[in-house]
Amino acid sequence: MKHFFFMVVMLMTCLLQQAYAQNRALSGRITDRASGQGLPGATVLVKGTTIGASTNADGSFSLSVPTTATTLSISSIGYTGLEQPIGDNSTFTIALASDVKQLGEVVVTGALGVQRQAREIGYATATVDTKDLTQARVTNVTNGLAGKVSGLQIQTLSAGINPSVRVTLRGNRSLTGENQALVVVDGVLSTSEVLTALNPDDIDNITVLKGANAAALYGSQATNGALIITTKRGGTTPTVTFSHTSQLEQLSFLPKLQSEFGLGAQDYKDQYPVFPTDPDDVTNADYSAQYNPYENQQFGPRFDGSQRHLGLELENHHIQTMPYIARPNERRDFFNTGYQTQNGVSFSGGNDKSKIFVSYQNTHNKGIIPRDVFQRNTFRLNASQELTSKLTVGFNASYSQKLVDATSNLDRDNSVYWNVINTSVQVPITQYKDWRNDEFANPNGYYNEYYSNPYFTIDNNRTKLRENYLVGNIDLGYKLTDWLSVQYRLGATVVSQSNQNAQDKFLFDPYVSARGRRDINGFVSELASDLTRLNSDFFVNINKTYGDFSTKLILGNNTQSGNSRYVATNSTALSVPGLFNLENRVGNLQGTQQSYQYHQTSLFGDLTVGYKEYLFLHASGRNDWTSILAKQNRSFFYPSADVSFIFTDAIPALKDASYIDYGKLRAGIARVGQANLFSTARPGVANSFGAYSLDPFFQLGSGFPFGSLTSFSQSNTYVSPDLKPEFTRSIEVGTELSFLKRRVGFAATYYKQNTTNQTINAGISRASGFGQFLLNAGEVENSGVELDLNLTPIQTESGFTFKIGANYNYNQNKVLSIAPDVNELAISNTGGNAVLYAIVGQPFPVLKGSYYVRDDQNRVIVDESRDAAGDLLGYFPRKSADQKILGNTLPKDKYGFNTSFSYKGITLAAQAEYRTGYVVYHSIGENLDFTGGSQRSAQYGREPFVFPNSSVLQANGSYAANTDKLTPGGSEFWANAAYNTTVAENYVTKGDFFKLREVSLSYNLPASLLSSTGFIKGVGLNLYARNLYTWVPKENVYTDPEFSSAGSGVINPTAAGNSSASNSSSGANSSNAIGINNILQTPPTRFYGASLSATF
């Protein structure tokens, strides 16, 4: 690899020198007449020759021409061509006007990297170019796509310095298999992890192939649609671009918290004195008052400003005393303002035969949680060369390294966010930073007997992550004749990761441990994982025209191989504090390792027949052979067909109509097979590829080996002996229209996808001896509409342009069947109060949870409760014994909006998104009610209240509206699992949101100003904000509804409070289980930034 790199660099250098050796140098910039922006990819030719160049990213070019040359011929797709006399000028600024008739000639990068004109394509695609992608300087490429393409759902599952993003197109098809879109980088199948490692500035464009139709050629992985990422190529003008971005990150949203009541945990607190009767009582060990200075629960008395103790007395008899008041800003102040920089440099150059693009970017991110740091370095080299008139060689490679040093958030008790919001509003939390020296911040003296000082949590629980990504390919193209060419492309994605999780040991002073405080053991765990994917494509392109008929045929072979492994080891506990090494341990080493391999090969064919450039028929077929299925099932074939009709070209009356520029009707049908074997999340970047799923196996018994005694247990999944691929049948019809000289653009698509014969990991009766059954069954239907409307209301000759665009996707999905005898399939952990299910006849996934029992008028029934002595305790709502459906958790309706105003070099752009038609479960609500920190738990001032819309059973068996029967208003109700915190309906809210995702104001300095400098070709300034404004319904007082614990690498905490261990739940890992968020997720943030780029 190294040698190759060196060679290419040498080669490029030579070629560039060659270019300079010619006679006369011209340079300039081609711009869009309307916007004044540079036009990349425009062709500049010396008229009547093949001497020419194409413009680079900012529209500039330079060219050496013979002294005899008189005229330049400039062309660009979508623009009217122009001829420019050379005269004596050596620099040019040439503005092109857009050509209203040529929309159909827009080039779309389709499957295999083969470029097609839009008019040929019979299915829905969308292209997002670099400008739109990076206008708000995202660090993660996918965030730049959010809301910009109809049918594409980008869901940011968590905040923090290294957030996870889920990318789906047109809903969820597979119940327990993969639903995320395939990621293809420069023609090579890659993995979704790579998205976080790409430098967004390296990307030229992303084509979104929305459905199975579009992707049939990419094979089974593309059932879910695909993101085709094309990175930048070199231009013909040597250009160096520097860019710098600084941005601030700010907490945008905390749950609504009460600020009236302090520490205390008494049920029926009115039975107790408000404060300890002896004001000098420093032990309060008898728990005798409403106020309890060392509690984590916040059901104490109302703040009154008097001087009160906080925490217990220390061994040296020191004790904190402070006014008993609310300090409502403390929790917000705990979080830092994050600061992030991106510094990049790129070089682009070449001539008409060879092109090179080299870039480097450093991203440095200090998050809102103190000490959290993220760093990414990315390097890229893209080069291509026409070695002969027939042979072209291309080489793309990028290397990135991600370094993360963050708080580990492994479980609730060691989560920073939890420890912050679980701190009472009376506590001046920001005073406890110095836990090593401050006796009241040190765990031995911290006020809270049950939970840690969050500053201590930060220092004591660290995760250190290093990931290396190498993504590259070699591309050979050979033109045998003018109608026949062959191409070979070999690509590799190599990811390696090493990760250390460590917790330091902390031993409490005997004085404190005598009270029952548990020492912290400390541990260290090491994870090494890697992933290698190789992808080889060999294909033949045959393009021939017979009279009015054009034909394009592709025949090829694709071969893939994947290798992956992980090794995880951990120590039971640390021996010596502060040293995080496996050898510094107590007890035996624990360790696991797994390795995976899969191979796949395919043959495919793809034929497009065009008639008179207005009617195109396209059909494809592909056969896959995959290693992960049994021999008799491993081969499967799937076809697709579509048609595109440009009626504006076909109907003479329309051809010259002034109101319509372009009109296309399209329709397609496809059937794609996918060996979508269930694979639970693997540690690190390891991926099982679905390998070895067919046979039940034995696993080492828990705790074994005991010395020389080892023993095994049957795995918990039973596998159908005859597993086959699942198939998705997709049909779509649509239209693309352009009116009024491209001032109005409209596209619409209707689609319907049925995925049958699913590979389901069904939860089955445990009495079968197994927990899951992997079988083929079930059908899910997704149907929906995608609409895109783009308007240019104002476009003046002076260069003022106002554009507005909207996109809309309605997706209705429905589970049609699951398996014989199975009508429900839990896809998240069943231990929780709210569980995600696939249920026949319902959308997928749906949330089920416990609820209050209601009478026939939908009033909550409250029951009288008495204590053992027969005294009335109050009236409590009745919790259901079962669970009911509380709603679907994927939005049915998604709206995207974008607008821009540009005048000369100034552009103001904004992008927003609105999603609706779904619900979210906030498990943080359970926790907040349990601790009494929530606003909800204080809504009745902690006084007895009449439960809203409730009724009471009468002697005659009927229910009468409750007007005077009181429910107790303290912890006996709000912190109570039986009546409140385990009732899921309490914490379900609409998932609706409106987000102003991006606002940016950019200014490109006029070329005229810069040309005087001679060497600066462009300077751009950009001020931007992301997530500037988020609207959620009033009922959602918790967090960003996009967040979800599943699939985000966040492990579910154990059940609410310190509840009985028999209720504890473990992590939910099935990535389709979207819709439940938890307290391990740091709160949502917004960003403000500025960037400066200069081109030389």
Next chain:
Amino acid sequence: MKNLFKILVACSVTALATGCDSFLDVNQNPNNPLTATADAILAQSLKVTADNYSIDYNPYAAFAVGEVAKSGTVNGYQEERTYNYSSQYGQALFNNVYDNLYDYGLVEKQGKANNQPDHASIAKIMKVYNFQLLVDEYGDIPYTDALQGGNNITPKYDKADVIYKDFIVKLDAAIAEITANSASTTKRTVGGEDIVFGGNMANWIRFANSLKLRILMRQSSGDAALRTYVRTEMARLQTSAAASGGFITADVQVQPGYLQSEAQQNPFWNRYRASAAGTSSIERYYTLPTRYILAQYNLNHDPRGPRIYRTSGGRFVSGATLGENLPPLGNAATRFLDGGGVFKGLDAPVPLMLKADDLFTQSEAKLLNFFTGGEPAAKTDFVNGITASFAYFYTTGPSRRSGASDSSAFTAAKVTKYTNANLTNGLVNWDAPTTTTRDGIDPLFATPLTAPRTVSKQEKIIYQKYLAVNAVASTEAWDDYRRTGFPKFPASLQSISTRTDRLPVRLLYPITEVTSNASNLAQVGAISQFTSKIFWDVLD
């Protein structure tokens, strides 16, 4: 260049034509074995049974039977305090046992197939042991259709009483197989993977006999037909047991070689006392002994009390009452004594059946004339049962061996002292008719009584068994209570039970059954934890 492409094309075509199969044959699992023989599964199966019995069943039952209450250190245990169960409560008791049973099923199948007949017989006995746990908490359960993997993912429910009868058939078969194979010189014998008896098959027969006794006694209060059946089977058992080595001769315990390392400690110690790192377990202070159970030791002057629980100045500090508003903090109140009768140590074995338990059951069988021998024989078993219980609670874990000079060691004198202190106490002394204690207080109600209460012989047996299984095999006490109504212990103050004793009678089926085996579950009918009793629970 043309040649290069020719080669490329040729290569791909060749690869596809010839190399395809070998290219795709890479799906052999390099990570896990796909098969395992009976001996490679047995130890794990036995260890998991110990885990389930010790830290799923035992803690649940200890709450239900009034031995344990929540401390003031936590909020939680709502279901335990109110008996307001849901289908999400206690799922492990159902799910983990079936999971374990499948492995025993494999041991049985593989053992038969691979000339390891004794492994198969052990598995057969352990299947009965585990299925009985399920029936006693859930009543009707999947049995004949169960454990068939994907061949039957919705197993139907069998009637609890029919299953119970099959237990006897299965145990008889296991005993017959062991006997038939005992002379075999060609079989592959059981070795160290038997972490209960170390391959001693005679002991397995004894265990099977004791298990039969437990099963028969539990259904002995049924209707006339059932009583006739029990009587016949008991008579047959007494004869066959005598001929096959009798009943268990020591506590039946699982010992894989527990040691101080993650996942390798005694499960009860690990959950309630200390992690492998030596620091306190999360749940160490979450629960406390009830005031009721502490009163039993106090008022009977029972030396096992201070052996099990920590004392201060010779007295217990404080227990808790289940459901009370303000229980004492876990660290400030009475808790298990380190190295004592329950927290024996991180490497202590886990009991599956205590000798004392078995002796008390034998005593009851004789008292009720299921076994011959009458009251005198019943008394002998009763007295021996108390001694066996002392011996159990005075035994420490291997890492805390006590010498003869150690005051914590078991001596017969300790039992004598106990008996002598309770000569008139009918709960301790077989021959004393009433609850006349030295302090004049009935331990069960802990209030002075002017007129001591009469104690039946059955009550004293069950009462002593209740003390013998306290905190280590509470499941047996809970089953006995539901069968006999003894001893009378207080229900939670927050009970929502509608029964006169304000207690539940069973668990609800887990949510996994509700969602994935609904149609079969519907056949069982609506289940309430307060009214849907197990078939052998007939007293009230």
